[in-house]
Amino acid sequence: MSFIFKPLAWTMGIPWSEAEFVGTLMGEKIVFTELIAYGDLQSMINNNQLSKRSAIIASYALCGFANFGSIGIQLGGIGGIAPDRKKDLAKLITKAMIGGALASWLTASVAGILI
Template sequence: MGTAPEDSRKVAELVGIKTFTNEFIAYGVLRDLINNRHKLENYTQFFNGTGPWSWQGDNIVLGLTNEMLKGGVISVRSEIIATYALCGFSNFGSIGITLGGMGALAPNRKKELSRMVLRAMIAGNVACFLTACIAIKSNLLKCI
């Protein structure tokens, strides 16, 4: 989708969280990554770029404040891509909701519906991913 190589795993984890749980939980994780980036930027600006910090696994440790930024950080570009990639209700929970709602409307076609809902979820995810690809190629990045 165009994420920075160092953020690819984080964005993939966010997409996985969105697909297997829901987008609200994934947006919560994304919020934490964004907050971590802001904390790291403020830390380095406050100490004029001389404040020591280091990686400890996926976490960042701020040396002078002894604060740990769990999960690390994500770049602005990857943040924009992830925001669009997570935007949609295409997850396994939505399959049940769709099947339950449509099955009530057309009870004699439940068998057909059960074959289509997985493909519909995949198509919904692909639509979100394509939106993320297009958004990053458009002028949206020039705004930041």
């Protein structure tokens, strides 16, 4: 997953030498959950694998609930409120996850500009 997200991490302002680490975290966040990614971010900070600036940008990039586990939570929660609209919700929920991830990454990009 890191090779997919490495260029995206670089465009957020992460140095190329650290972009693979942050790309790995971004992939973990999407596939698993942000809690796992934040735990690995802490390990990378403790092992001096990331600069302070990269760690700050990564913390913004990992913020949010845009992951595959959240799809089920949203489908169950919102589907319970409007059970007759579950089909419509199922069509939109993956796009919503992608939009949420893009929002977090855009925030990280702005942080990269300002730091």
